[in-house]
Amino acid sequence: MPSPLYKVVMDTLVGRIASGALPPGSMLPSETQIGRELGVAQGTARKALIELEARGLIYREQGRGTFVSRHTTENALFRFFRVRKPDGTLDEPSLVSEAIRERAAKARERDTLSGAPQRVFEISRLRRLGSSTLFSETSVVSTSQFPGLRNRSPLPNTLYVFFQQSYSTMILRADEVLTAKLADEAMAERLGIELGAPLMEINRTAFDALDQAVELRAMTFPAGSHRYFASLT
């Protein structure tokens, strides 16, 4: 069964956004122009734009036009960082230490990441939430998709803003798998907590505008002071 026409229009526009032909913040052609260029009805172009807006790739400004979304520190944190204080408020994370190394990809990383990379950058960051909670985070990305990343250390606080600005890679969705663990000796020392204290561990796979997996991230934090907030619809 062929894709509905509006999906073909969507894919074309996503391709242009992903390739950088339509960079973040740039204005999209009008429905009429898209219709004429791609040979579809204006209603089909409109349906494609409504879907792209629902997916967060573009946004409309009444009377001005339609624009490619830009990750800002604020919306990236709001959308992709679901760890909060028990009352639901955000403790903005600050960097304590960072180490980036290049290494061979593990089998699971090669199998999951787009392009089946042989080499990856492993970005290990220790961050502080509020005044006292430490938060451990390790991101793994392909070296070929993020050339020179190691020389950019220390990286900006919000990696996804950096990925978009420096590599035109726009993270649009992520899957997270959560579990509870007891702190082993290494993690107890890293987070400054007691051996055997309860921890939350989040394993994330992040996807770009073409829905390719571009980052694997493991996050660990003490369960005592923070919670994970999810919305089901």
Place this chain on the structure above:
Amino acid sequence: MPSPLYKVVMDTLVGRIASGALPPGSMLPSETQIGRELGVAQGTARKALIELEARGLIYREQGRGTFVSRHTTENALFRFFRVRKPDGTLDEPSLVSEAIRERAAKARERDTLSGAPQRVFEISRLRRLGSSTLFSETSVVSTSQFPGLRNRSPLPNTLYVFFQQSYSTMILRADEVLTAKLADEAMAERLGIELGAPLMEINRTAFDALDQAVELRAMTFPAGSHRYFASLT
């Protein structure tokens, strides 16, 4: 600032769905009919229907029409039960034991639940995932919103299908707050695990079609055998 016109149309239709005037599975009027009845353009009616479809309240069948969604056991489990085996597959829960009691609402329940109920039903269920994992679940709902619920025990496996079929209450979204804990003596005995083993605890607030909180639910399961899966978009 007044609401955009399509939101007024949405609210009107949601009200009819929530009141039971448009029951689950029933066909909605056409865009033209809605436009004529509510005195709006057909495009405005269309936009309202697109939004209601995105929120899962209605669905379209090509060439047949637009219908009010029906919770089925399958989609309720898929949407609202995010606990899976580590490989992502679902262990369908089966009931081990159930106890329903009526009691005075605690302050937090009165403050959160719609209608600020004085009395609530507390539904405590012990469920089994797969062959060996036990899963503890306690739901709290207003007695006035769910009259006679206690006499319906044992309740069907999927509470939200039961809420919709027996009380016209359609759960459309839920907020979940997750944390990790060590099993205390009571929970270790209830779940048949070791004292101090790591547990995942989920605290849910579930909302109906009018976006009113109608259920508070606490869920606890051993972290060893199952995970919590979330999607961020």
